[in-house]
Amino acid sequence: MTDTPSPTPLDRPIWHSLTGRQAALALGDARAVRFRPEVNLFGEAADDSPESSRALVGLIEDGGTLGLLGVGAAVALPGTVVVSERRLNQMVATRLHRTSHALDIVPLGDADAAEMLALATLTAPGPFFAATHLQGGYIGVRRGGRLVAMAGERMKVPGFSEISAVCTHPDHRGQGFARALMEAVIAPLLERGEGVFLHTYPDNPAVGLYRALGFEVRREMTYTVVARG
Template identity: 80%
Template sequence: MTNTASPLDRPIWHSLTGRHAALAIGDALAVRFRPEVNLFGAAVDASPAACAALAALIEEGGTLGVLEAESVPPLPGTVVVSERRIDQMVATRLNRAARGVDMVPLGDVDADEMLALATLTAPGPFFGSTHRQGGYVGVRRHGRLVAMAGERMKVAGFSEISAVCTHPDHRGQGFARALMEAVLAPLLERGEGVFLHTYPDNPAVALYRALGFAVRRQMTYTVVARG
């Protein structure tokens, strides 16, 4: 939990103290996304004071997700729910191949449907206001939201793509690739790199590589709970 050269080594800290500061709560020692936005938080360093400050940001009965290049020191008053190694992948170019798919922008009026789709498909942590972290697009069939993708953490020069998911009844139609291309293209065109996080055994890794992503490094993803 040191402030290393690349903001991608500490994406939560650099997102919350930079481009996503408006969505943060905390202080100079520790910050986290507001609980309705996401579960991620980070401490300024591994000192006991910073770890205690981060633990204090966990609501009673709540959880906190920490994503670091290094393992997380124990946070006082918490228990580790899970800890796994996770791949961080980065793309600085896009290999286009998707067929045309009609898409719509998503926002506050779609929040309930977005949460329902994410809860069903489990693409990663997603809360009622997660969509406020960045632009989201979706695919509707007969008025129903069946697929979506959007942006999550943002650090200097990079945006994260996340919540790529498709309803089980509508898979195999190329929606995931089309949506990812739609999110990636404008970011890359304005000079940003794009990153994502995935478990190495995720079947979607083949799609990510086909789009132009490559593994940058392994990270440690830890979820802790107050208890």
């Protein structure tokens, strides 16, 4: 693990995404924000005050869930129960170690949403919903007309974009699709001066790939899911 870094927007990626470049995907106000439920489950309060906490809970539908991501344990939210709490490593890259891939990669959008959701449901790369693709930058690989691999962007903070939903159908693994897709997402971001980041469980077998691409652990984060009602 690296030394504890100085605070940056990467410590609060949900807040800085939803009050910045992804405000069009947000619900809430100055006290608390969350992604629209069809886009993602993440949300965050402006601070730890009771007023902000109540405002954040008000953005959770009855029986719904909310994902919290930050440094240290999440502040208890009134009227909710903790469903899960896990440690994540936040990894960042400001350069890319590229390899050569001869691969037909296609852009993905609204017309592909159902297939994207089906692939993510099968492979479980992380939270993915009917409109998650609206967060941007999704590309994929098709074989026989069928979507078999994809990758895209998730949260966007000042100076950084998150890489997420990297997944391959079990029948098509071992062909280098994940690396090729990640390179294709990352390269244009770096070319326009952005860094890239991702979140992963420390025991994720893909960590080796992330390091090979140029990612390094920045700091440990806590991912908490709470439910209301």
